[in-house]
Amino acid sequence: MQERADRREWQLPKRLAWFINYGTGDLSGPELRQRRTLNGLSALIPISGLSYAALYLMSDARGLWPAALVALLFCLIVAWPFIAARNEVAAWVYGAGLAVIVQALLVWMLGRDSGLHLYFLSIPAIAIVCFGTRRVGPLVGLTAICAAALVYSEVMLTEPAAFIRVGDGLLTFLQVSAFVIVTAYVALGVYVGFLYADTAERALEVEYGRSEDLLYTLLPQEIARRLKAEPHTTIADSLPNVAIVFADIANFTPIAAKLDPQEVVQVLNRVFRAFDALADRLDLEKIKTIGDAYMVAAGMPNSVGDPAHRAANMALDMLEIAEAHASIVPDGLQIRIGMHVGPVVAGVIGNRKLFYDVWGETVNVASRMESCSAPGRILLTPAARAQLGDDFTFEKRGETEVKGVGPVETWWLTGRA
Template identity: 30%
Template sequence: MSSPYYQEDVVAYRSLSTIKGLEWRHLKKKCRSLRLETACSRLREMAMISNVGRIMWHIELLMIIHIILLLSLLRDVVLVSLVPYFVVMIFTPFIMIGSMQDDVSSTVHKVISWLMAFFLTFMDIFSDVLGAIHRGAAYPIVPSYDHLVLLYIYMALPIAFFKGYSAYILGLSVSVVYICFVLYMQYLNDRISFALLGSYAIYLFILNLIFSYFTVIRDYGIRRSVLSRYQLVYQNIVYQTVMKKEKALLESILPRRMVRTLQEEICNRIEDQDKNITPLMSTSRKLFLEPYPEVSILVADMVNYTHLTTTLEAPQLVEILHDLFVNFDLAANRNRAMRIKFLGDAYNCVAGIPNYFPAHASCCVDQALEMIQITQEISNRRNLAINLRIGVHSGEVFAGIIGHTKWQFDTWSKDVDITNHLETSGLPGLVHVSQQTLSMLDEHYVFIDGTEKARNDPILQKAGIRTYLVSSRLPDTMEPGELDNDYSNASISSYRLSYSGYYEEIQIKAQREMMKEVEQMTVGHCFLDCKRNRSSKKNASSEEYLFNKRIHFFLVVFRRWKTEWAFHNQPDLMMKYTLLVMFCAGLAILSINWIERADYFDLYVMFGILLFLLILCFLAGYKKLRRQCKRLTPMTQPSFFLTRWLLRISERIEDSLFVRVPLTVVVLLLLYVMSSQVVPNWSWVLLMPTCTTKSPMRNALDPGR
């Protein structure tokens, strides 16, 4: 069972791009594990209500435009053929009005969707049939608005926003009605063509497939929105909880008396800064120390530092030190070591502070080896002779805060002095460790005996310290990157174990707060929300007010072009699936032309275009395909240059807007070329007998004209 805690950004590109399965299924599982399905359902319901007004205006506007085009472009328009369009305009609001309420059950929404879908279907059918009957002409071969009816079913009608297969069943049912209509029209015309019927069935099937993919994209966006908002809510509650538990957290790190003193000092200092009072020198504050009996200490010093100070300018030297110490700190975070201080060219850190963990010696030696590697990389990049001497020793320390004006957390002990002597008696590029540290390491480290200088060191002799030089670490049996994950998971697990009660409370609070947040989320403009929009304008901090202020009402884009650009420039993980759907559309076009017995030359051209689309699908999905076979981490990048280039191309298609947009345009043009192979055979005279418009697919599927 997956953990109920939400510790990572699952909606981020870096997180979603590393999973093996389908991205929308991963988000679905995440919503279930976090118990956010109710929030997702509520957001879908809000989007559905917002779409009700939009679909009514779309249908009314579409009917008006269609009637105007018929009256202006066609001669001798049969007015009776316009009756279905007026019927649609009149009855659509009455049918859809039931879905404009918040308290309507899902069954009512589904019934309204079925009624509206078949109402549009039959009006589409009768518009052509009435014109043909009135003129005594041949019956129409295919209807005009089949694609729009299916689009409304999958994207706009209320049934499209409910979980399950209701929308797919309705879409297939409408498709069956259209196929039966085409078959019956052929029967009335005494010209039954199974080739035409098969082509039309393929056409409806690919429409259902494309619009079904649109529903997947919409659900993917809804779940990303919910998870993103949940992450904000969760982090806000965590922040508030941490603020409330600050005292307990400090007491778990520092002695209780030191916590009280520091809190008092902080409050006094803030008050003094507000009053512009300069803190006076005083020794009234007591010194508090805390013992840590089992830690590992690292002391590093730069070799040839004096030569660098005499040969480099001060800004250049500071830049080099900054580059080194920043990378050292990042490595310390990875290796669970705490940097204590750095002075000039010296760098000190300790593993095992503030919380003890058994692997402190391994983490400290790993930190030392990584620091040496970082130093060598920077030295090679800058063409300088930079190296480190590092000493590592395991023992006890006393840690505390000293100072008055500038506080400093530092460590002191005999073992700290021993570590300093290990560093001075070591060799550049090697880690000088004591026998105590070596005994805590596993067998993955390569080492030799220590230096002669260490054997002659009086401090080390007095303490009975035997030393060794560690040169490297043998590779683990597990894949690179798993060790870091184990460490981080262990750290998170121990933290959760200590504060499990807090996080259970946070999870419950976040789920309750999330339902309130969903109600405030903006899902789009709705004509029913006009009153709410007016009232929200009074509150400049409301989400609805900010949405209306920053986004154009009609264009539905950000008012600031920089924001719009940043929005479109985000990585698109669904691009590979979009190209796959386009390939399926191309395959359907090729199948239709093959059934209609197109010229061999046209078929060869279409096959070549389809092969090119298949190559594009392979390039876009190569990263995903490779991830199914082998885990991809920065340490496991392929060595073969062709594989690396394929991975880069796949990542560029996902990441770069400058690649996705031209690629999409090219693919759409290729699909247009495939679908227009029969366009020269079209004739606008076909519009006259039925006095209605025909879709391009209608002309393409009419082999007898």
């Protein structure tokens, strides 16, 4: 017997949960919340109808039985979730029509002094809570009907119907309960509305902050601001003096062959994150990573007076970072670096997966310097060497055959003076 009682105790919440979630399988967001509210009210309103019917019968078993029968009609709202799951428009009409008709009959029977006509104020609010604001026309129509019914009840239905006998004490109780319940409905509706609005605004603020952070991660702040101000504008800048640094992990292909995919990504992530932090500290602009290659620039998007010096400091520190991370792979870690200085064109292409890119002969030559460099060393062009002057130390390498350019006199950057 005890086991059977325990089973009944657990079945009721499950049945109630099933009822509240009925027809919500394909819904999400506000529609899911509205349907669950509709289903919940479909369970509560019949309880209210039964309570009022019992009150009328207990007050006067003979004189108020018609009002009790009408109040029982509220139990028909239990079919609301099943109608809404098949046709939301039909559910809208069914719920609004049932509420207006039953309430109008009760007010006609019990008169204005019962206060029941005040419930007409709650019907449009319930429609908004259960169906949202998408159907403006029907909502305006329902509000007009309820307003007209409220005014008509207040002006014309001053007394109960001739066939109803109702005591003054019951009328006073009904009026007070109507004031309390309708006030609670309005307060709750306003509170819930503002609660959802505040929650949505806070969520939007959080998401806006995240999108801003992501945008400024993908693009320089100045470029991001320009795109936000003029989304359809073409970002194209001609910069006269930019230092480009290319770095590539030497022999990374055989190194990666000895590691599993997750380890490969972890190695690149650790090294390139250290490069990112270094670029931020030295105020350089990271352009992109291509496989195990890392590209960074000084003097863009805004021109600076010493791009070559910034880039040289970056390159030297990158060698130190690579040396510090050498132990994370079995055969050690070394990088080749190439650097060149000159004019470039920079801009943003397309409207998906945006990033601020750079083009021109300066970029190509810097990339060739990296290809011609050696592990653990930094190879410079004559233009880069000239701008660095005596602030750094160099080692002459001699002429280097550069693809697409020809022989170029090059230097190794060995340190700071």
